Amino acid sequence: MxxxxxxxxxxxxxxxxxxxxxxxxxxxxxxxxxxxxxxxxxxxxxxxxxxxxxxxxxxxxxxxxxxxxxxxxxxxxxHFHVAKMLCAVVDKTRQSEMKTIPLQARKSAHRSRYLWLYGRNKRHGRIAERLEAAQMVLPDTSRCWAMKELARELWSRRYDEQSRRLWQEWIAMAKDVGVPLLSSAARTLRKRLYGILNAMKYRVxxxxxxxxxxxxxxxxxxxxxxxxxxxxxxxxxxxxxxxxxxx
Incomplete structure (x- = not known):
């Protein structure tokens, strides 16, 4: 729909x-x-x-x-709407975290906005170097990005008896990161986990x-x-x- x-x-x-x-x-x-x-x-x-x-x-x-x-x-x-929600968590965390870093690092951090959209499997050459530099300056954003990538990997797995447990572990890890926006997203996914598992199970x-x-x-x-x-x-x-x- x-x-x-x-x-x-x-x-x-x-x-x-x-x-x-x-x-x-x-x-x-x-x-x-x-x-x-x-x-x-x-x-x-x-x-x-x-x-x-x-x-x-x-x-x-x-x-x-x-x-x-x-x-x-x-x-x-x-899947797209869940991924979109997690991408928004990364970007909003980046915006918030930028306000807390030294002024001289803020310009390069601002330019990292689109780097966080790259998946782990697309980190090559100059992109990988720039993203690694941004991760050093924006640790909370980096953690949110890592959790987003882990969620993507979970969704790409074939559905089996381990799927529910793996998502529950992801939700617990996301809460433990300590980033408010990520914790909020984790609560949403815990509440809607049945629909995520159904999407994986029926491949729709x-x-x-x-x-x-x-x-x-x-x-x-x-x-x-x-x-x-x-x-x-x-x-x-x-x-x-x-x-x-x-x-």
């Missing part, structure tokens, strides 16, 4: 299947956006839902847990939904916008919906 919008525009929640075909568009991105869709499905249709991939929007989670049987076994949180993500979202943005640009939201939704369903066009 995705909720594409621009700043100042109204939100529309797009519900799609695993192939990235739109099933329905609902107004806003609140509880009712998903709850209304699930309520309109027949019992057999609801029971046939095997997984529901989403970001960690509390409204979507609440709707699914009320209207989807055994939701905790089916909700899967998208919002990848096709993200692709559909990009197509919808392009459709909006080509049409130079839609004055009427209902026309916009009809256009999306016509171009990207799972419609039976046989006559």
């Amino acid at each position: 995705r909720s594409p919008s621009k700043k100042g525009h109204q939100y529309v929640t797009v519900i799609s299947d695993t192939q990235g075909q739109a099933l329905e568009l609902r107004d806003d991105r609140g509880v009712e956006s998903l709850a209304g869709y699930l309520r309109n499905l027949g019992d057999r249709q609801v029971e046939s839902i095997k997984t529901l991939s989403m970001d960690m929007n509390p409204a979507y989670i609440s709707a699914a847990r009320v209207h989807l049987p055994n939701a905790v076994e089916k909700i899967a949180f998208d 993500s919002n990848g096709n939904a993200e692709s559909l979202n990009s197509k919808i943005r392009l459709l909006r640009i080509k049409s130079r916008g839609y004055r009427n939201k209902e026309r916009f939704k009809v256009a999306v369903m016509f171009h990207y919906g799972r419609l039976n066009m046989d006559f």
Whole structure:
């Protein structure tokens, strides 16, 4: 599920299947956006839902847990959104830590902003040298980055009986680092661990939904916008919906 919008525009929640075909568009991105869709499905249709991939929007989670049987076994949180949250922890920690370091080191630390986006497997040559220098100046940021990379490695593992224990160990380690933003992220992941494990187990993500979202943005640009939201939704369903066009 995705909720594409621009700043100042109204939100529309797009519900799609695993192939990235739109099933329905609902107004806003609140509880009712998903709850209304699930309520309109027949019992057999609801029971046939095997997984529901989403970001960690509390409204979507609440709707699914009320209207989807055994939701905790089916909700899967998208890898990209978890990674985005941890990247934000690294960057915000960097911004905060920069205020505490000597002025002469602040300029080079500021230039390290994009270095922290590199994964451990992409640290080569000049990038590795610059990142190592930044790690010396920004130790808290370095620890957050290391935990982000460890989380990425955990997610890339094939799901097995050790997955839950390894994530629980990660959560405990993240809390022990002592960086407030990382501790807060660890609490969030502990609360949402079921959805992370489901995503690994069923190997699902919002990848096709993200692709559909990009197509919808392009459709909006080509049409130079839609004055009427209902026309916009009809256009999306016509171009990207799972419609039976046989006559």
